[in-house]
Amino acid sequence: MTETAEFEIKKIERSRISEVDFNNIPFGKVYADHMFVADFENGEWKNMRIEPYGDLSISPANATLHYGQSVFEGLKAYKNKAGEILIFRPEANAKRMIVSAERMCIPPISEEFFMSALTALLKVDSAWVPGQENTSLYIRPVVFADDPYVGIRPSETYKFLIFTAPVGAYYSEPVNVKIETKYTRAVAGGVGYAKTAGNYAASLYPALQAQKEGYHQLIWTDGQTHEFVEEAGTMNLLFLINDTLVTAPTGDSILNGITRDSVLTLAKDWGMKVEEKRLSVKELEAALKAGEVKEAFGAGTAATIAKIHKIGYNGVDYVLPEEKPLSDKLFDTLDKIKLGEIEDTHGWVYKV
């Protein structure tokens, strides 16, 4: 079977959709009826199929369970007023998954394969794309090592899955973040730029400590000196310092966020000053003290534009102004582009 062949489709006998309250959807707890599955064996992707969403059977020795050889993506589909299904920048996710896969020694999913699997799945489960305000169908492609082998080497078998979940907001209120200068999320030469399981696992313990102090997330700093701001793990970070939108350049320790890129593109379209530069904690602290940080927000697929309420550093909490016109404008513009309500000048929207 080639990667672009028709997929086998085994449909669910009875849909679960009537059990879902689409006006009150939690993030990432309810899943649509079907999933896409493919197996990598003997050097090729095969057995491509769409089947009812359900549990998998894996060996206790499964390589991913022990060594985390896996990559994933996150993207969203929207339903517009005409009932059409639109996906935001899926080709960018396909490209990023190839980059992540290379770093994790995982056979790549070609962009063509990714797009055809995604399109086929979304056609089968189109009824699951919610149309209510601030909702979407979150799409989670994942590739993981499937060898039942406890030795260390790249797996010889893998599974590629795509499953979906109708979702509401990831953060339901403006977030409080704390600058982390003890623990490290990612280091130069490491895997911070790859969307891989371990990056998220590594963030849990430090984030939990911060959550006990009332913060939602951390602002990670560079692993070597802890002097420069990086990302937040669940999202990239952007700061409006006076009239300049500042964000860390992506590199080998920061995820190349698609929402981040969309924000920078829009800000440049609007003639704003945009700087991708290494922002030192000292410079940020001085700007916070001087009231020069007019807004700060996270940008991510799940997080969308997550406004930051306060930033904690060295025992001091800096509360940002309540009015956040840039964050609001970005959220609103991206929302309208995603729904096809304003012109998509960058070719970001893919119609299923």
Ligand code: COI
């Ligand atoms: C996404 O934004 O899609 C992610 O994968 C981040 C995660 C916090 C859900």
